[in-house]
Structures are given as structure tokens and as C-alpha cells.
Amino acid sequence: MALLDVLLEYPLTTLFVLSTGLLFSRCIYHLAFHPIAHIPGPFLAKITSLWLYYHAYIGDEATIIHKAHTEYGPYVRVSPNEVDISDADAMAPIYVSKGGFLKAPCYANFDIDGHKTIFSATDVEHRARRAKAVVPMFSTKSIRENEAALYGCADRMVDRMEEEARTGRPVNILNIARSLAVDAVSTHLFQENYNGTSEKGPRLSVSAFVDAFVAVGRFFYLPTKVFIWLEWTIEKCMPDEHTATSMEVVDKFVDNLVDQTPAGSSSYPGRLIPLVERLEVKAQCKDLIFAGTDSTGMNFATLCRQMALNPDKYEVLRKEILDNANAGEKKQDVQALPYLSAVVRESLRISMANPTRLPHVVPDSGWTFKGTNFPAGTIVGCSAHELHFNEEVFPDPFSFYPERWLQENPEATKAFFAFGAGSRACIARNLATFELYMGAERLVERDVLRGARACQEKVEIYEWFNSSVKGEKIELVWEKPRV
Secondary structure, eight states: HHHHHHHHHHHHHHHHHHHHHHHHHHHIIIISSSSTTSSOOOOHHHHHHHHHHHHHHHOOOOHHHEEEEEEEOOOEEEEEEEEEEEGGGIIIIIIIIOSSEEOOOGGGGGGGGOOTTTTOOOOOOHHHHHHHHHHHGGSHHHHHTTTHHHHHHHHHHHHHHHHHTOSSSOOOOOHHHHHHHHHHEEEEISSSSSOOOOSSSSOOOOHHHOOOOOOOOGGTSSSSSHHHHHHHHHHHOOOHHHHHOOOOOOOOHHHHHHOOTTOOOOOOOOHHTTSSSSSHHHHHHHHHHHHHHHHHHOOOOOHHHHHHHHHHHHHHHHHHHHHTTOGGGGGGOGGGGGHHHHHHHHHHHHHSSSBBBBBOOOOOTOOEEEEEEEEEEEEEBBBBBHHHHHHTTSSSSOOOOOOOOGGGGHHHHOOOBBBBOOOGGOOHHHHHHHHHHHHHHHHHTTTTTTTESSSSSSSOOOOOSEEEEESSSEEESSOOOOO
């Protein structure tokens, strides 16, 4: 009774003591009794998700987790119920075998306009019905049939780069690479060219739209209800006129596209219209514009920059491409050229378009990997940053060295994670890869990159789910303007 009297007499003190006790008990549970308490990791990461939220927000998640791996080994606990795995052997059970584990709930934060996209959907049946309708468009056969139109996009991109190179001013090749990407996606999948390569402004009209979705990655791991509230608050309290204008441009393009597409059309929206309402079709199209423009733009800009930084490798590539162009009946398909293939693969390895972990959920049966148990419900995943910069697999991993791909290297092939893996790998990976091949082929044939010099000593990124280049520029300059 005396204790109760004391508690009632000092309610604030009582509240503080009880809250502190509860917090302390929760910390003890996470450190000693949680089902994954046996997984090592930073102290704060073990007791609170705020550690992961913070590093995701400031954009150093991949780097800070890499440092943790050097200290703790291949398994690092990055929040009370999440583990980052640096072992490439884990990719098969997590992403490939029997369809892999289900995506983590946080993928819902990439829903568009309230609709789950082919990328963000966690429900297998929901995704499968939509993916089945459009996946033929991403086949090698479909891309080959539309090759002339796609090469037209590459040729216009080269024209634009040549035009800007003549000015003698720094050229933002990230902007130009994005223009090729959005034109290729729209031309092939929508059968209507966005025509980004014709834009003469300093920034592509679609870029602010893309960057707005990239910025979602700052909050990727947040519970979806918290994310929705935070997104609404930012939109209301910190409106951005440039982003709003870009959103309007993309909305208008997509609205016109979908509204004018008849059911039964062979285009991407035409294949979806019989299955879902048109509002969802528009969301799916916007998702394609975002993902296709951002990732491929980053990858192709990286390729161009590395060719400028490594003129000796550029000469090897140019000789191979020109020899093939003049080979007559012996001319090979561009994707069969060994050095070009190595350049494309190495560019994808180091570009870090998607550097962070792809989180999936351990199924009800649990999972034991190399003697370590991961209970049901644990969120696990691998990251491109950790796999692609593994020194044991890729010696001198931060250097651009295409030659590493010219010899058979099963370990390197196994660790390659540029498009994810398994049934939930990037649905557009064939198209994205072809864009890199044809863009590089056209640039090299016309020798556009000769004399180009990289302006930045280092390209720094925010390590969000989709990386964001700090300053939004990857620049080259031609010291002797082309004529």
C-alpha cells in the first residue's frame, strides 16, 4: 500500500522509472534472448532499428555495413530482426531456390499511387498474374525484333553527346545516359518515344520525377504506416516546384499513353489493360519509367566515365568493335564480343545503381545456412556493394578491370548481383543490358569519347536502395572541342 501511495504521489517519476525499466528489459531481450541474439553486430543495431534507419537516411548504409562485416564476419545483425549476409552462396536459397523467400514488407514503400507494382508486390500470385502478361516483351526475341528502333534511340543519344562535347563545357553524361534509358524503355515497351534525347535543357524533364522516387530509399526500411505519414508530411511542408513540374510532365505522358491504348494492344500497357484497372496500369508504367531511367542511366554513365578514365581500355574496345563492324559475313552479334561484354559486366559491377541489401523474409520452416540458424520471420538479404567489392572474389575491387571477366571465373559469376537473382530479379534486365551494349557500340564506332576527361576525381553517392549521385552530375569535358 505504501508503494502505491508513493507511485501516486510522484506520477512523473513513476512514469520515468517504468519507461526506463521497460526500455532496459527490451534491450536485454534483444541482446540475450531474441531468436537471432547469436548473430553478431553493432551494439545499437542489436537493440534498435533506429541504427539502420539512420544510416539508410544519411546514405552510408552499404559502407557502414561493410565495415561491420570486416569486424564481425559474413553475418551482421543490422537491426533487432534483420541480418546482412556477405556470402554469395546465400543468394541461391534466399532468391532462387523454389522461387526464393518472400520480399520483406518494406517493399510496399515503393508502391505507386496506392498500387502495388510488379516490383513492389510481395504477394506471389498478385505479381505473377501481371508479370506473365508482360514478360514476353523483355525476351531476347522481342528486343531483337525491335532492334532498329532501339538503335535509333542510341544514335540520337550519340548525336546529342557530340553536340554538347563541341561546346567545350563540362557535359553531364548522367543526364544524357538517362535520356537514352527513358527513350529505350518508352520506345520498346510503350511503342511511343518519350524523346528525352531531344531535350536541350541542363536537366532532363523526367529526372526530378526519377529522383523523387530514388529519395524514397532514404526511408525504405520504415514501417509502411510511418512511411506514408512521413511522405505526406514532407510533401505538404516542403513542396518542391521543380519536382512537381516533372511529376506533371510524366503524368501527362503516361495518362495520354494509357488512355489512348486499346485493350489487346501488344504494348506494355495494352497487355495489362485486360487484367487490371487503368489507374493501376498507369502506376505500372510510371514504375517502369522510374526504374528503367534511373538504373540504366547510372550504369551507362559509369561505363562512359570509365572509358574516359582508361583510354588504353577504350582503344582495346574500339579495335574490337571496328574489327567486328568490318568483318563482313563473319560479323558477330554485338553481345558476343568478348571485350565489350567484359566492359559492360565490369561497369555493372562497380556502378552501384542499387547498392544496398535486397531484404527477404525467412519462411515458416526457418532456415539453416552453413550451420547458422535463422528463425522464421527473420529478414535476411545480400547487397551488391558487399558482393561486388569482395576482395577475395574481385582483387583490387574498386578498380575498373574488364579483363577480370575474360577468363572463366565461377566465383565472380556467382557473386554478380547487378540485377538481383531468381524469379524476383529485375524483369527488364535483358533490355537494360542491351541498352548498354548498343549505346557503347554506337559511341565507340563514332569515337565520341576520344579526348574526353572526367571532371570529378570521384563520384560520390548516397547509398540508398537506388543510389543517388551527390550533386546529380557525372561530368566529362572535351579539352579539344570536337568538330
